[in-house]
Amino acid sequence: MSADGAGIVGYGSSVYEKRATRTEVSYFAEAARAALASAGLGKDAVNGISISSTTLHPDNAVTTAEHLGLSPRWASVSNAGGAGAAINVLDAVRAVQTGRASCVLCLAGAAQDGAFFRERIGRFTGSFGDYVAPHGCGGMNGLFAIIQRKHAETFGTDRTQLGRIAVDQRANARANEFALLRGPMTIDDYLDAPIVADPLGLFDCVMPCSGAEAILVGPLDRAPKGKGVRVLAGREQHNHPVGEVSPIRGGWELFRDALYDEAGFGPSDVQFVQAYDDYPIMVAIQLEDLGFCRKGEVGPFLARRHMTFDGDFPINTGGGQLSCGQTGGGGGMIGLTEAVRQLRGEGGARQVPGARRGLVSGYGMVAYGHGLSASALMLEAVR
């Protein structure tokens, strides 16, 4: 396999549900069937499996293969929460390039609802459970409220600017039949929503839900003509900056130059960004750290850009987690499947005009004060 011969050959999403009506593996299977169908391949082609899930324990990639009747020769599980799915896909490309597997099914998702989430969130990670949850944070909202206030007090970023992310993503979701939250939202709706953890309001916080996403990685010449997607570069960074509790940066700034050098193109050459959107403030920090604007200037940047699929700076073109819901670790893959959908020209009513290149970034693994993991991929359509 030549270095440029492996890439994304298929993608799929399951239905999203506010309450789980079936098991996690069932959502995985639905997304996997869709991914295989989009690649024109059958189950027997799959000989690698990779999973990003925060709810799968005590199961794993190998036991999921047992459930699905697969006999993979390569299996991998992510440890990076919402940053994990992008890393899984990068690793899968490398696995195919090096012959460890020829077709890898990458899965991410969860079977959960709000009550399940609240029950387990207090033990999400060791340091969060031992040294944050006992203070009464109410899940992770409090930690990101602290980060947003620090960004606001350091740089002047205000809720009217950050709210543009939630409002434009909701406009995108209105063209996505899978999105759980599709009602119209104005900036006043956003600003007037109940405060959850000040300065975070209701529409700053993702809704936990059930569902799954799937990406199929294999030789690009096996993809249907014009439907392959190259993974030109990817990077990850964890636990940066060491010892900082509530940082207003996330690690993308460390690798962005290497990422763009390897890809051969940068932020001004992509037609869309799919950024990890557990909270608008983290989307904003990703845009800064990835170099779309200078550090501290994301507020005015957001105020003058249009982030709808047909705007001048499309972000999270399917509505993102903020409008679709957060399927646990699947939140790290919803941007990837949406990116592939757009690059294949299959965005339907929300197709980004001329989408040829995109950036997908991940973030997650909240521990003592913030998410520890950052990731990003640079993608390009095969024409």
Place this chain on the structure above:
Amino acid sequence: MNGHLPPGLPQPRETPTNAPMLHAWRTDGGLALQRCAACAKVIFYPRPVCPHCWDDRLVWFRAAGTGTVLSFTQVHRGLPAAFQADAPVIVAEIALAEGAAMIARIVAPDPAAVRSGMAVRLVPPAEAVRFPLPTFMPA
């Protein structure tokens, strides 16, 4: 105001690593921190080795229990049941006088008066039994 730990509060797991910090809080409402004997950095949360230089000579000492609010939030919704009567719960990132930063709860008679930059100190020792971890109040 004396009292006891409300039932149903999430609790830290006690380990050989964090026991001195938990005991200092539970017995007399003090804040115990670790200082690295090799690089002199002060750390929180408790570790078995210094996260800066990996030396394992971490020396416990009694901190002043004072600090400055770096940023904070008032949590109104989504609180665990045991905290709902206390809403809004104020949680802050606090720069301790000794140099480390920590996430901690602030109990304030007037929540609206809490500001970044505000000086805080530990609640009086008699009130420590009401909270699972070191908790602060406006200084």
